[in-house]
Amino acid sequence: xxxxxxxxxxxxxxxxxxxxxxxxxxxxxxxxxxxxxxxxxxxxxxxxxxxxxxxxxxxxxxxxxxxxxxxxxxxxxxxxxxxxxxxxxxxxxxxxxxxxxxxxxxxxxxxxxxxxxxxxxxxxxxxxxxxxxxxxxxxxxxxxxxxxxxxxxxxxxxxxxxxxxxxxxxxxxxxxxxxxxxxxxxxxxxxxxxxxxxxxxxxxxxxxxxxxxxxxxxxxxxxxxxxxxxxxxxxxxxxxxxxxxxxxxxxxxxxxxxx
Amino acid sequence: xxxxxxxxxxxxxxxxxxxxxxxxxxxxxxxxxxxxxxxxxxxxxxxxxxxxxxxxxxxxxxxxxxxxxxxxxxxxxxxxxxxxxxxxxxxxxxxxxxxxxxxxxxxxxxxxxxxxxxxxxxxxxxxxxxxxxxxxxxxxxxxxxxxxxxxxxxxxxxxxxxxxxxxxxxxxxxxxxxxxxxxxxxxxxxxxxxxxxxxxxxxxxxxxxxxxxxxxxxxxxxxxxxxxxxxxxxxxxxxxxxxxxxxxxxxxxxxxxxx
Numbered sequence: 110x111x112x113x114x115x116x117x118x119x120x121x122x123x124x125x126x127x128x129x130x131x132x133x134x135x136x137x138x139x140x141x142x143x144x145x146x147x148x149x150x151x152x153x154x155x156x157x158x159x160x161x162x163x164x165x166x167x168x169x170x171x172x173x174x175x176x177x178x179x180x181x182x183x184x185x186x187x188x189x190x191x192x193x194x195x196x197x198x199x200x201x202x203x204x205x206x207x208x209x210x211x212x213x214x215x216x217x218x219x220x221x222x223x224x225x226x227x228x229x230x231x232x233x234x235x236x237x238x239x240x241x242x243x244x245x246x247x248x249x250x251x252x253x254x255x256x257x258x259x260x261x262x263x264x265x266x267x268x269x270x271x272x273x274x275x276x277x278x279x280x281x282x283x284x285x286x287x288x289x290x291x292x293x294x295x296x297x298x299x300x301x302x303x304x305x306x307x308x309x310x311x312x313x314x315x316x317x318x319x320x321x322x323x324x325x326x327x328x329x330x331x332x333x334x335x336x337x338x339x340x341x342x343x344x345x346x347x348x349x350x351x352x353x354x355x356x357x358x359x360x361x362x363x364x365x366x367x368x
Numbered sequence: 369x370x371x372x373x374x375x376x377x378x379x380x381x382x383x384x385x386x387x388x389x390x391x392x393x394x395x396x397x398x399x400x401x402x403x404x405x406x407x408x409x410x411x412x413x414x415x416x417x418x419x420x421x422x423x424x425x426x427x428x429x430x431x432x433x434x435x436x437x438x439x440x441x442x443x444x445x446x447x448x449x450x451x452x453x454x455x456x457x458x459x460x461x462x463x464x465x466x467x468x469x470x471x472x473x474x475x476x477x478x479x480x481x482x483x484x485x486x487x488x489x490x491x492x493x494x495x496x497x498x499x500x501x502x503x504x505x506x507x508x509x510x511x512x513x514x515x516x517x518x519x520x521x522x523x524x525x526x527x528x529x530x531x532x533x534x535x536x537x538x539x540x541x542x543x544x545x546x547x548x549x550x551x552x553x554x555x556x557x558x559x560x561x562x563x564x565x566x567x568x569x570x571x572x573x574x575x576x577x578x579x580x581x582x583x584x585x586x587x588x589x590x591x592x593x594x595x596x597x598x599x600x601x602x603x604x605x606x607x608x609x610x611x612x613x614x615x616x617x618x619x620x621x622x623x624x625x626x627x
Contacts (some may be wrong), residue, residue, distance in 0.1 A: 120619065146627075244603045246510075247600075345620055348603075351610040
């Protein structure tokens with residue numbers, strides 16, 4: 110394998126002069142992107158997991174992230190809508206179920222509402238999404254639009270951040286339980302469940318792009334789709350940091366009670 | 369006129385319990401939104417106009433704002449595409465010309481490139497948009513999507529920030545010329561030209577929504593479209609402030625040379 114760490118990665122692409130010649134080189138490039146761009150590296154997460162935030166700041170994070178979580182089934186339905194191939198649709202469908210649950214069983218969105226409720230937020234307010242940061246909304250909606258407007262291959266590739274999620278979730282569960290007296294295992298059930306779900310989903314998507322990205326150009330598209338997605342996640346934390354750590358809450362957004 | 373200043377404006381709407389009963393009340397509400405939400409109020413603009421930024425920070429602003437400027441003709445073409453009514457299409461069309469110019473005459477985008485070039489940025493780099501903040505991209509693209517996905521009335525209403533632009537541009541021209549030795553009247557020609565263009569455009573859009581928003585619900589939609597647009601502008605300045613004033617430049621984005 111001849112994969113060279115790209116030296117000219119921009120905000121949107123792995124940069125010029127990178128030629129990924131086979132699936133091994135593609136996978137190495139994807140891991141490099143994860144190691145340098147995944148939001149586990151963001152300062153906001155260091156504060157969150159290290160117990161450095163107050164309850165209002167953790168509320169702001171959970172409130173905003175609810176919009177991301179509750180948009181995932183729409184995103185996944187969009188991905189499904191791009192495939193005439195029945196087998197891929199069938200494979201992807203359980204993702205919607207994972208998040209939406211069923212008439213008699215809870216899904217990821219219910220588990221996220223357990224978290225926001227456990228943090229003292231009113232569920233009707235959370236579900237209204239009226240208090241989220243505009244940057245959260247723009248970034249999350251960009252993800253849905255990406256899956257509609259780009260190629261089906263890129264739509265699948267943009268889910269590949271899940272390759273890196275389990276480590277982050279492990280760190281989050283232990284860090285938040287250790288540091289915050291307002292967090293208990295029950296309200297953290299979302300992340301616990303994702304520890305099993307994310308690797309299965311990520312493995313399918315990885316195998317898919319390894320098989321279907323057959324030219325250097327397509328491998329580059331796959332990498333840039335992952336970079337796009339890391340931006341979707343990073344922008345959300347930048348906005349939280351700016352509003353709730355540095356104190357520049359934009360007009361009309363959630364204002365924590367003093368605590 | 370019974371317009372009451374809305375007390376429950378959220379990040380996205382004028383809030384519950386507001387009923388706008390005629391065009392006068394609508395216009396009063398629009399002015400209230402401008403006075404409380406337009407980005408002339410943003411701390412980044414106070415720094416920019418007050419001479420408190422260094423050249424690299426002004427470059428970052430002009431570089432990012434180029435993406436907004438160069439997207440406006442796409443947005444306006446999208447607005448035109450929503451109207452079967454020929455008269456509205458004809459009325460709107462000059463906006464594209466204002467920004468794109470013609471084979472033998474410059475337009476707003478050329479004038480913006482004069483600004484970025486005058487600030488020492490390479491035009492090929494600016495036009496590539498590879499160095500802009502992801503939040504800029506998400507916010508600006510959200511504006512195009514809004515004009516595609518919402519009603520034609522809302523698409524027009526989202527342009528109403530131009531009601532408030534001339535004051536801001538006046539302040540910008542005099543403030544930047546006074547405070548920065550790297551700014552001269554020639555590179556500020558974009559704003560000077562907009563002093564004449566924006567009021568004409570804003571007056572048409574205002575007359576349009578006054579006439580075509582015929583129910584309280586439609587007047588509310590018009591207000592919320594303007595609030596949406598103020599968010600598009602505000603998010604861009606929040607992202608600039610976070611990255612270039614507070615120093616959290618996201619991966620791959622423009623890094624100013626020391627100056």
